[in-house]
Amino acid sequence: MEITSAEFVISNSRADMCPKTNLPEYAFIGRSNVGKSSLINMLTKQPKLAMTSSTPGKTLLINHYLINKQWYLVDLPGYGYAQRGKKMMEKIQKLIEYYVLEREAMTCLFVLVDSRHEPQKIDLEFIEWLGENGIPFAIVFTKADKQTIGKTKSNVQHYLNILQEQWEELPPYFVTSAEKKTGREELLNYIEQINQSLQQNP
Numbered sequence: 146m147e148i149t150s151a152e153f154v155i156s157n158s159r160a161d162m163c164p165k166t167n168l169p170e171y172a173f174i175g176r177s178n179v180g181k182s183s184l185i186n187m188l189t190k191q192p193k194l195a196m197t198s199s200t201p202g203k204t205l206l207i208n209h210y211l212i213n214k215q216w217y218l219v220d221l222p223g224y225g226y227a228q229r230g231k232k233m234m235e236k237i238q239k240l241i242e243y244y245v246l247e248r249e250a251m252t253c254l255f256v257l258v259d260s261r262h263e264p265q266k267i268d269l270e271f272i273e274w275l276g277e278n279g280i281p282f283a284i285v286f287t288k289a290d291k292q293t294i295g296k297t298k299s300n301v302q303h304y305l306n307i308l309q310e311q312w313e314e315l316p317p318y319f320v321t322s323a324e325k326k327t328g329r330e331e332l333l334n335y336i337e338q339i340n341q342s343l344q345q346n347p
């Protein structure tokens with residue numbers, strides 16, 4: 146799929162104030178600093194569309210980006226960044242919970258995990274929670290450029306092995322680098338496939 150237009154639409158601090166729309170939404174979630182905003186910029190080829198930062202906790206709102214005037218990419222605040230303080234953490238957790246559970250337009254949630262790290266408890270618990278609630282999701286392994294291809298492969302395999310202890314069927318997954326533009330085609334094709342099946346069976 147080619148992206149011919151990508152526009153920032155709105156930022157919201159409340160999930161119930163997101164755009165009223167029937168268009169499908171694909172949202173990016175994961176720990177702070179994992180690369181959610183960078184991935185949106187990479188997919189859209191607009192390096193400044195979503196704000197990124199080397200300091201965790203940059204994205205604090207729900208951000209909607211309209212793609213090809215047909216579907217949305219949604220950038221969510223990261224979870225699990227303790228330095229924000231307890232109040233802020235709770236607020237963000239509520240926002241994420243509400244968005245994930247209540248947002249009808251939410252079509253697939255991409256859970257981002259850093260391809261360099263051992264599976265983290267907070268991510269595994271989040272994934273389990275998605276399963277319990279029947280939320281459609283895929284996993285995105287980020288920052289693959291930061292290590293050798295071989296190391297990425299073995300880390301991904303290790304992650305899948307851990308998931309297999311919980312899941313009979315593994316979720317779809319993607320390996321990406323915002324830096325090297327890896328995984329762009331695969332992710333966009335996956336989204337396009339879902340968009341097409343929604344058009345055929347609305």
Ligand code: GTP
Pocket residue numbers: 176177178179180181182183184196197198199200201202203204205221222223224287288289290291321322323324325
């Ligand atoms: P929050 O908004 O704080 O939740 O973070 P985020 O998940 O949106 O992360 P963001 O995209 O702001 O990226 C965090 C840092 O990681 C930035 O310094 C990015 O440049 C860097 N980064 C993101 N993706 C990649 C990648 O694929 N490769 C490399 N080398 N760096 C990356």
Ligand code: MG
Pocket residue numbers: 181182183196197203204220221
């Ligand atoms: Mg961000």
